[in-house]
Amino acid sequence: MNFIEMDDPDIWTAISAEQARQQDGLEMIASENFTSPAVMQAVGSVLTNKYAEGYPGHRYYGGCEFVDKVEEIARNRAAALFGAEHVNVQPHSGSQANSAVYLTAIQPGDTVLAFDLSHGGHLTHGMKLNSSGILYRFVHYGVRRDNHLLDFDQVAKLAREHKPKLIVAGASAYPREIQHSRFAEIAREVGAKLMVDMAHYAGLVAAGIHDNPVPVADFVTSTTHKTLRGPRGGIAMCRAENSKSLDRSVFPGTQGGPLMHVIAGKAVAFGEALRPEFKLYAMKVVDNARALASALASGGVKLVSGGTDNHLMLVDVTPLGIGGKLAEEVLDQCGITCNKNMIPYDERKPMDPSGIRLGTPALTTRGMGTDEMSSIATWILRVLKSPQSRSTIDATKREVCELAEQYPVPAAKLEAVER
Numbered sequence: 001m002n003f004i005e006m007d008d009p010d011i012w013t014a015i016s017a018e019q020a021r022q023q024d025g026l027e028m029i030a031s032e033n034f035t036s037p038a039v040m041q042a043v044g045s046v047l048t049n050k051y052a053e054g055y056p057g058h059r060y061y062g063g064c065e066f067v068d069k070v071e072e073i074a075r076n077r078a079a080a081l082f083g084a085e086h087v088n089v090q091p092h093s094g095s096q097a098n099s100a101v102y103l104t105a106i107q108p109g110d111t112v113l114a115f116d117l118s119h120g121g122h123l124t125h126g127m128k129l130n131s132s133g134i135l136y137r138f139v140h141y142g143v144r145r146d147n148h149l150l151d152f153d154q155v156a157k158l159a160r161e162h163k164p165k166l167i168v169a170g171a172s173a174y175p176r177e178i179q180h181s182r183f184a185e186i187a188r189e190v191g192a193k194l195m196v197d198m199a200h201y202a203g204l205v206a207a208g209i210h211d212n213p214v215p216v217a218d219f220v221t222s223t224t225h226k227t228l229r230g231p232r233g234g235i236a237m238c239r240a241e242n243s244k245s246l247d248r249s250v251f252p253g254t255q256g257g258p259l260m261h262v263i264a265g266k267a268v269a270f271g272e273a274l275r276p277e278f279k280l281y282a283m284k285v286v287d288n289a290r291a292l293a294s295a296l297a298s299g300g301v302k303l304v305s306g307g308t309d310n311h312l313m314l315v316d317v318t319p320l321g322i323g324g325k326l327a328e329e330v331l332d333q334c335g336i337t338c339n340k341n342m343i344p345y346d347e348r349k350p351m352d353p354s355g356i357r358l359g360t361p362a363l364t365t366r367g368m369g370t371d372e373m374s375s376i377a378t379w380i381l382r383v384l385k386s387p388q389s390r391s392t393i394d395a396t397k398r399e400v401c402e403l404a405e406q407y408p409v410p411a412a413k414l415e416a417v418e419r
Ligand SMILES: *Cc1c(COP(=O)(O)O)cnc(C)c1O
Pocket: 031, 092, 093, 094, 095, 096, 098, 121, 122, 124, 170, 171, 172, 197, 198, 199, 200, 223, 233, 234
């Protein structure tokens, strides 16, 4: 029985359409994934009814004995997963986790050194309309023009020149592994604290196949819904000595009551990520990204940095005579979802940049492998080379549907139970 269907047909119609969209298309947005049915059930549980301001054992509300258990399990699992001394699992999102660290580590007006948004950084790393950019003085480093790799000489030079209180590492659109210890050395030299925002690649870190920032950073933040494959949310980690101030910055510093249903979903996802199957999953995500990248590169597009060693790639589509906006639109018409993206030193505008960003976490969760990646690369190249051809788009859409049908999304299992 479905209560939404009975009580609220308008919302149910939209949810069903979204469910069909997820099942029938190929999700290649690098920041998206499919959570397990268990995670979805946790997020849809009675815990959404509970107020629990405070932390386990120290709440401002009664009746918290069971949600305390949930939050303790979530904290302990995340600590085990990343080797962290202290974890706060309450941030409602990755952005909230970052705000809480800024509130802990720096004062308004302080200088922060972070990755340029147009080279792959994030809004919360000092974009002028974001509270980070409004409250603090951000200076940005980028990637090298010749090889698109992080320019550590520039990071060191800017750090010496501007003497930031905080250095921020981590990215939303950087296709290579980040060597966090290089940031830590520079931070130590200039007396700055180091925050690593591993929102995108936390799942690869959890699996042990990407450099773990926790041992070298003062603060580590993440989302839980990207490669980590949990519910939409955030976490923030630090050493024991900063635990009280970080906790205070999350609540009451930036948030009120925690979303206990989401924290339960996080706990379930961390439990899944601790199992050996998750390591296999993460390895396949990277194998798939490599296979997709090499097939695309041999078909006439350029890849930022020449390839990838994580879950995503930035594809410069301008060699095909089109821009990122049109590329996103025609792929969408074929059922392939991705996003237009600036490439480093882009000469085009953010609303119609030179590139698209493609990721493999969601398709890998559905069980697709390198053979499917090479078919998908063929389809992508075909439509991007004939973006005006209705027949090419229609034929590709049919092939996309046939492939999608063979790989049910995890939510299909939940739906089967509900019927
Ligand atoms: C996605 C992302 C965030 C923000 O996460 P939200 O949950 O959308 O607020 C922060 N930092 C980086 C690097 C990200 O990629």
